[in-house]
Amino acid sequence: MFKSKNIKITDFTLKSKQPFFKAQSISGKFQRRFTGIHFYEAEFTANYMAQDINEVKEFVARHLFGRPFSVPLSYFSKYTGDVRQMVTAAAGTARGGRKVRISNFTGTLKAGTVIQFENHKKIYTITEDVKSGGEMKLFPNLRQNVLAGEVIKYQNVEGEFVLKTENIDWKIAQIGKMKFELVENV
Template sequence: MFNSRNIKITDFTLKSKQPFFKAQSISGKFQRRFTGIHFYEAEFTANFMAEHINEVKEFVAKHLFGRPFKVPLSYYSKYTGDVKQMVTAATRTDRGGRKVRLSNFTGTLKAGTIIQFENHKKIYTITEDVKSGGEMKLFPNLRQHVLAGEVIKYQNVEGEFLLKSDQIDWQLAQIGKMKFELVENV
């Protein structure tokens, strides 16, 4: 995102978007069906002094027209479990799959852990605890194939985002603030 000590990021909000249809029958049975793909949106405020406005202008110029950029997800992607070594996929899993067989490692990857695969930047969530050699259950479905031996990143995941803002309001003041809206690059 901003590689500068002169721009301070505040009010960062990450939104998980799950497009789904839900209904409850007359018998009381509840049904939920996903109608689209899961993605994240984010927003933040960039705070800067007037003399650093060129750094903000550079960021806007580079990313306004669809160039993706990485955003560290801070506490949201911080891993606190007991797995300490590299985790890889044991077998190939095709696009659309919800389970990935894992290689041998020590410990347990807990439900709620945020992960990414080496060959694509989509952010996934583990939905059930998984031990060495087990099947990792994910949400959402895989957007790309996962190859045998592919590294699974589970520590300090960074999302890849695009600027969503179609209007940029420049505050011309001694202390500047700009709000940016982002959408995950799926």
């Protein structure tokens, strides 16, 4: 995102988008079927002084036409569990899978932990607690193959996003502010 300390980011919102169909039968049974790919959207406001507008213009020029960029997810991806060592996939798992067997480590990766795999930037969430050597259950399904020995990042995950903002309104003032909309690069 912005590498400069001159641009202050405020009002950052991360939205989880799960396209699904839901229905409840006459017996009361509730069904939910996913009809598409899970992804995240985000929005934020960039605040800057007039003398720093060129940094914002540079960001827009680089990313307006679909060039992806990394976004730190701050508190959303902050890990507070008891695992301290590197976690890797113990065996390969094909694209579309929901379970990945993981290596030996000490502690438990808790449900709700946000992770990424080394070979792609998709953001996943662990759906059940998993201990050393167990099967890690994920949401959404894997978007890419996972290789045996692949590192699983569970601390300070960064999402890869592209700009969704179509119209850029440049307000020429001493203190500038611009709202950006993003979508996860899946």
